[in-house]
Amino acid sequence: MAIQALTTTVRRRGRALAGTGxxxxxxxLVPFFAVFAIAMIAxxxxxxxxxxxxxxxxxxxxxxxxxxxVGLENYVQVFQSExxxxxxxxxxxxxxxxxxxxxGGAVVFALLLDASVAKARKLFQLLVFLPHxxxxxxxxxxxxxxxxxxxxxxxxxxxxxxxQINFLDAHLVLPSIVNIxxxxxxGYNVIILFTALQAVPREILEAARxxxxxxxxxxxxxxxxxxxxxxxxxxxFTIIGTLQLFTEPNIISKATASVTSTWVPNxxxxxxxxxxxxxxxxxxxxxxxxxxxxxxxxxxxxxSSRMNKA
Amino acid sequence: MKRRHLFAGVAGxxxxxxxxAACGTGPTPAAVPTPTEDPSGSITFWSSLAxxxxxxxxxxxxxxxxxxxxxxxxxxxxxxxxKLSTAITAGNGPDVATIEYPQLPQFxxxxxxxxxxxxxxxxxxxxxxxxxxxxxVQFGEKTYALPYDAAPMLxxxxxxxLDKAGVGVPKTWDEFEQAxxxxxxVAPDSYLASFNPNEVAASAGLAWQAGAKWFGTEGESWxxxxxxxxxxxxxxxxxxxxxxxxxxxxxAYSDEWSxxxxxxxxxxxxxxxxxxxxxxxxxxxxxxxxxxxAAELPNWGNESGAFYGGSSFxxxxxxxxxxxxxxxxxxxxxxxxAIKARGNTGSAFLAFPGLTPVAQQAYDASYFGNDIYxxxxxxxxxxxPGWQWGPNWDITNTALKDAYGKLTTGGTIHDAxxxxxxxxxxxxxxxxxxxxx
Numbered sequence: 001m002a003i004q005a006l007t008t009t010v011r012r013r014g015r016a017l018a019g020t021g022x023x024x025x026x027x028x029l030v031p032f033f034a035v036f037a038i039a040m041i042a043x044x045x046x047x048x049x050x051x052x053x054x055x056x057x058x059x060x061x062x063x064x065x066x067x068x069x070v071g072l073e074n075y076v077q078v079f080q081s082e083x084x085x086x087x088x089x090x091x092x093x094x095x096x097x098x099x100x101x102x103x104g105g106a107v108v109f110a111l112l113l114d115a116s117v118a119k120a121r122k123l124f125q126l127l128v129f130l131p132h133x134x135x136x137x138x139x140x141x142x143x144x145x146x147x148x149x150x151x152x153x154x155x156x157x158x159x160x161x162x163x164q165i166n167f168l169d170a171h172l173v174l175p176s177i178v179n180i181x182x183x184x185x186x187g188y189n190v191i192i193l194f195t196a197l198q199a200v201p202r203e204i205l206e207a208a209r210x211x212x213x214x215x216x217x218x219x220x221x222x223x224x225x226x227x228x229x230x231x232x233x234x235x236x237f238t239i240i241g242t243l244q245l246f247t248e249p250n251i252i253s254k255a256t257a258s259v260t261s262t263w264v265p266n267x268x269x270x271x272x273x274x275x276x277x278x279x280x281x282x283x284x285x286x287x288x289x290x291x292x293x294x295x296x297x298x299x300x301x302x303x304s305s306r307m308n309k310a
Numbered sequence: 311m312k313r314r315h316l317f318a319g320v321a322g323x324x325x326x327x328x329x330x331a332a333c334g335t336g337p338t339p340a341a342v343p344t345p346t347e348d349p350s351g352s353i354t355f356w357s358s359l360a361x362x363x364x365x366x367x368x369x370x371x372x373x374x375x376x377x378x379x380x381x382x383x384x385x386x387x388x389x390x391x392x393k394l395s396t397a398i399t400a401g402n403g404p405d406v407a408t409i410e411y412p413q414l415p416q417f418x419x420x421x422x423x424x425x426x427x428x429x430x431x432x433x434x435x436x437x438x439x440x441x442x443x444x445x446x447v448q449f450g451e452k453t454y455a456l457p458y459d460a461a462p463m464l465x466x467x468x469x470x471x472l473d474k475a476g477v478g479v480p481k482t483w484d485e486f487e488q489a490x491x492x493x494x495x496v497a498p499d500s501y502l503a504s505f506n507p508n509e510v511a512a513s514a515g516l517a518w519q520a521g522a523k524w525f526g527t528e529g530e531s532w533x534x535x536x537x538x539x540x541x542x543x544x545x546x547x548x549x550x551x552x553x554x555x556x557x558x559x560x561x562a563y564s565d566e567w568s569x570x571x572x573x574x575x576x577x578x579x580x581x582x583x584x585x586x587x588x589x590x591x592x593x594x595x596x597x598x599x600x601x602x603x604a605a606e607l608p609n610w611g612n613e614s615g616a617f618y619g620g621s622s623f624x625x626x627x628x629x630x631x632x633x634x635x636x637x638x639x640x641x642x643x644x645x646x647x648a649i650k651a652r653g654n655t656g657s658a659f660l661a662f663p664g665l666t667p668v669a670q671q672a673y674d675a676s677y678f679g680n681d682i683y684x685x686x687x688x689x690x691x692x693x694x695p696g697w698q699w700g701p702n703w704d705i706t707n708t709a710l711k712d713a714y715g716k717l718t719t720g721g722t723i724h725d726a727x728x729x730x731x732x733x734x735x736x737x738x739x740x741x742x743x744x745x746x747x
Contacts, residue, residue, distance in 0.1 A: 056742040059530040061419045061701050151565050170719040257507035260712035274392035275704045
């Protein structure tokens with residue numbers, strides 16, 4: 001309450017000086033909003049317009065197509081599309097495997113780093129972060145190589161040990177792609193969590209230690225609850241990032257037929273736009289994906305703010 | 311996956327919409343083409359074919375009225391058509407484009423390429439072509455492209471491995487299966503060929519050879535027969551080969567595919583005349599020189615064949631100088647100079663009469679164990695007539711490719727062609743086209 005009162009007074013004072021402040025603020029804000037309008041708002045509006053129209057042809061289809069207003073029909077078609085819904089389902093499954101593995105891994109690594117001796121810490125921090133320095137496309141190419149039977153030293157080594165495994169068959173290709181994501185993003189999130197851990201007041205930890213808590217107890221009961229806000233930020237970014245899954249399956253699809261051209265919703269939209277030449281449907285699908293991202297982000301934010309209050 | 315800024319909530323949307331926005335709408339129709347006797351000006355030319363830069367240079371050097379600037383674009387599998395199509399729609403496409411035969415009808419149906427009638431000298435170009443190649447570039451009385459290569463479908467074999475198995479070059483598909491079995495007997499880990507889910511055009515060629523008609527027109531309607539009787543026969547046959555492990559299912563041109571050829575796991579390639587360079591590149595380091603031979607595709611009892619691949623040159627709707635563009639297209643497809651300029655880039659087999667010997671001279675075929683051009687010529691003479699490509703090949707292509715994805719988990723080629731048929735019909739109907747099954 002006190003903080004709220006304070007901000008209102010600050011705001012009032014600001015308003016009193018509006019004559020000059022407004023102009024200066026506008027000067028600073030214009031570049032941002034100009035780019036934002038051109039690169040964000042305009043395409044969104046254009047997409048919305050596209051998504052309510054359709055290109056119609058007749059007969060054999062030779063000649064110009066007519067653009068007609070079709071209302072929500074494109075959206076209905078997207079939702080009715082078996083391949084789109086399969087893509088959503090696959091993405092859900094991907095999240096179910098990816099999020100616990102990646103976030104769980106990041107938490108464990110961060111806590112380990114925080115507990116480790118100072119000298120080794122820097123080195124491990126670097127090692128854990130290193131995969132993230134590899135661009136996504138390159139990472140996918142490297143893993144595609146490591147997964148391909150007959151070429152991969154990994155598969156060969158496993159074979160030598162009597163394990164026959166094809167990472168790219170229809171059953172294993174999803175976990176294989178999850179693995180690429182985990183490899184790429186765990187380190188990045190470890191850094192975020194580790195930074196949050198650094199901010200945990202040392203006196204609380206010392207008090208815990210005096211009370212007889214060991215490293216594990218301190219990690220579970222003190223450090224973990226205190227980095228929950230950072231964790232919810234990570235969850236938010238991860239969910240949004242996952243919805244945009246595109247690069248990894250796109251690259252892997254060159255190595256195996258198990259990844260179809262409509263494997264995840266973003267690939268579906270790409271396929272609609274550039275293979276089926278149906279820009280209207282692609283626009284509708286993109287808006288649906290964005291809507292899904294908005295809903296999920298809202299859910300995560302709500303959930304985490306409730307958790308933080310509790 | 312990117313998640314670098316706070317507005318990421320809408321980033322997904324923005325990313326996709328940006329892509330779309332780049333396409334624009336603006337279908338600014340080119341000025342009505344008027345034939346000019348002596349066109350001049352600057353034009354642009356896009357192609358993914360190797361050596362085309364040299365051809366453009368040769369054209370520029372041969373005259374000084376028209377100046378061609380060349381740009382390499384990715385091939386179809388790597389997004390070349392997406393680039394071309396969006397650029398034309400946005401009005402900033404090239405004057406002259408390279409389009410493969412299966413994709414040509416969809417560019418025609420989207421009015422992205424213009425008819426060449428009135429722009430080219432018909433008597434000296436189109437009229438000299440065979441009916442089979444004409445059928446690839448003419449739609450409803452109009453000529454929309456001049457054909458560059460006419461690629462006869464072929465089988466490539468490792469001669470030494472056939473000898474080892476004690477079989478001759480298979481003449482029929484029945485002999486092909488027997489040869490595969492005998493090969494398995496002497497080399498249990500070897501396959502006679504590979505089946506490539508990502509090369510749907512090869513599936514189309516095999517069906518074409520057997521007399522299938524995937525697309526056709528009946529009055530004002532399209533007829534789609536991706537799972538017609540002849541295709542079913544071919545599907546059953548190849549499924550049998552897969553089940554008996556006579557052919558291996560791999561993505562063509564993948565690392566696995568290349569390695570299989572290099573280490574003799576796969577000893578045959580379902581390909582065409584243009585496969586030569588690819589085979590040589592992948593196997594010459596493995597001491598296979600002189601072992602690879604070209605052969606006519608095995609058949610179903612009667613001499614028959616199909617085209618597999620091949621490109622045409624077109625004048626796009628975004629061309630501001632169609633007359634000059636058409637002039638350059640004539641040069642590309644009918645001039646011996648153009649073929650010479652391309653040099654030793656591949657074992658081309660060309661549609662326009664009299665050009666193939668020039669290409670043959672430019673190509674060094676010493677890697678191969680037989681006279682490959684003799685085989686090309688023979689195969690070219692047996693193309694099964696009556697094939698037509700459909701109004702949106704990419705739909706059928708991806709539908710079949712995706713359905714082939716289930717081959718490793720119990721799916722069959724039979725199921726795949728059924729799925730592709732349904733997907734093709736549904737998509738065409740969705741675009742408002744009239745379709746009869």
